Amino acid sequence: MILLPELSGGTRAYEPRGAAPALRRGRGAPPVSRVVFAAAHVVADPLADTAPGGPAALDWDATLAFRRHLWAHGLGVAEAMDTAQRGMGLDWAGAAELIRRSAAEAKATGGRIACGVGTDQLPAPAAQSPAGRAGPAGRDGAAGHGGPGAEDLARITRAYEEQLALVEDSGAQAILMASRALAATARGPEDYESVYGALLRQTARPVLLHWLGPMFDPALEGYWGSGDLDEATDTFLKIIAAHPGKVDGVKVSLLDADREAALRVRLPEGVRCYTGDDFHYPELIEGDGAAHSDALLGVFDPLAPLAADAVRMLDDGDSKAFRAALDPTVSLARHLFQEPTRYYKTGVVLLAWLAGHQRHFTMAGGLHSARSLPHLARAYELADGIGLFPDPELAEHRMKQLFAVNGVDQ
Numbered sequence: 001m002i003l004l005p006e007l008s009g010g011t012r013a014y015e016p017r018g019a020a021p022a023l024r025r026g027r028g029a030p031p032v033s034r035v036v037f038a039a040a041h042v043v044a045d046p047l048a049d050t051a052p053g054g055p056a057a058l059d060w061d062a063t064l065a066f067r068r069h070l071w072a073h074g075l076g077v078a079e080a081m082d083t084a085q086r087g088m089g090l091d092w093a094g095a096a097e098l099i100r101r102s103a104a105e106a107k108a109t110g111g112r113i114a115c116g117v118g119t120d121q122l123p124a125p126a127a128q129s130p131a132g133r134a135g136p137a138g139r140d141g142a143a144g145h146g147g148p149g150a151e152d153l154a155r156i157t158r159a160y161e162e163q164l165a166l167v168e169d170s171g172a173q174a175i176l177m178a179s180r181a182l183a184a185t186a187r188g189p190e191d192y193e194s195v196y197g198a199l200l201r202q203t204a205r206p207v208l209l210h211w212l213g214p215m216f217d218p219a220l221e222g223y224w225g226s227g228d229l230d231e232a233t234d235t236f237l238k239i240i241a242a243h244p245g246k247v248d249g250v251k252v253s254l255l256d257a258d259r260e261a262a263l264r265v266r267l268p269e270g271v272r273c274y275t276g277d278d279f280h281y282p283e284l285i286e287g288d289g290a291a292h293s294d295a296l297l298g299v300f301d302p303l304a305p306l307a308a309d310a311v312r313m314l315d316d317g318d319s320k321a322f323r324a325a326l327d328p329t330v331s332l333a334r335h336l337f338q339e340p341t342r343y344y345k346t347g348v349v350l351l352a353w354l355a356g357h358q359r360h361f362t363m364a365g366g367l368h369s370a371r372s373l374p375h376l377a378r379a380y381e382l383a384d385g386i387g388l389f390p391d392p393e394l395a396e397h398r399m400k401q402l403f404a405v406n407g408v409d410q
Helices: 021-025 060-072 092-109 150-170 180-185 189-200 229-241 257-264 281-286 304-315 319-336 341-354 364-369 373-385 392-405
Strands: 002-005 011-014 036-039 076-079 113-117 173-176 207-212 247-253 272-275 294-297
Touching (some): 036 304, 060 076, 060 092, 229 247, 272 294, 281 319
Parallel strands (some): 207 247
16 A cells, blocks of 8 residues: 555555556567557666756666667667657757667667657757747848848758768668757748758658647747648648658647548658657557558657557457557556646656666656656556556555655655
């Protein structure tokens, strides 16, 4: 029995339920009916002398071991994405080393890997204007002239190119992530078309395009040149259509299932839609008869064994069993990703610690303090309720340790 702190300030007794039989099926080959990536978190080095805002120090052994865990269950690894605290504790230097090491590990183990390409080596942009309005510099590069200068866009393109070269040289597939610098600088859709067009013309192999919504990163409001999502979608699709054979798929993280379903039927033939919707993933992956989504999800980091098992049920044509396995996980996912959504990483790392994948609950940039104790207690309860922990007694013991250092007596 464990006492869980509540939002009211009190505690209540909870009896852990233990591991579910579904998690005892073990490891397996990659699913064949869907392509499935888990966006993987990084394990911080708790003994490093770091401070918020400074470079992250990672425990490389534990970080790479977790990637081997994901590959062993048949999932691909989406590396150096926002789940890895990209732009929230992990800078470009750290991300570059992460990409090199993970790509080498993928090559050695035969695991599938795709890595994030962004512009975060650039200085943080000034506060951006609302979508469609003038940015901090004019078209001629001077402030107040209504748009970015050509050199501003060239600088952003060069930053993307630097990261793209590193990822492709490592042998990994590239994921062109949304850029805070481009969001802050672009005047309209034509600037996105210019930057992405330059990148897609030179890619060595088809890439993924990532549309990350402002609920995950407020700096990306108005991406693709408009705050109107219909207009933004048209620009997004225009860029893809203009570069046939260059886009393997799109990753959509807007937490809007209807919009994703409408988008995926408009994609050119052969272009996949990888859901990044951590609220509606079971129905989006299952599909609606007309189309289905593949997956690139942060929530599949903690759910890896269960999620891989569930998708293999689709391989067997058993969509009912797939939903029966995956639907019960949605309550946990919605809890982890509740507003402010960008702090979902804290719950992801907590669950990795409780599941025995790392020795501590410490995050780069001090983000282990980004969620309240009642929030973490509820995450534990929901995870235990679906049998997520391989060793429920270890999870209970570690949760009691966390409560104890925060003054909650058991």
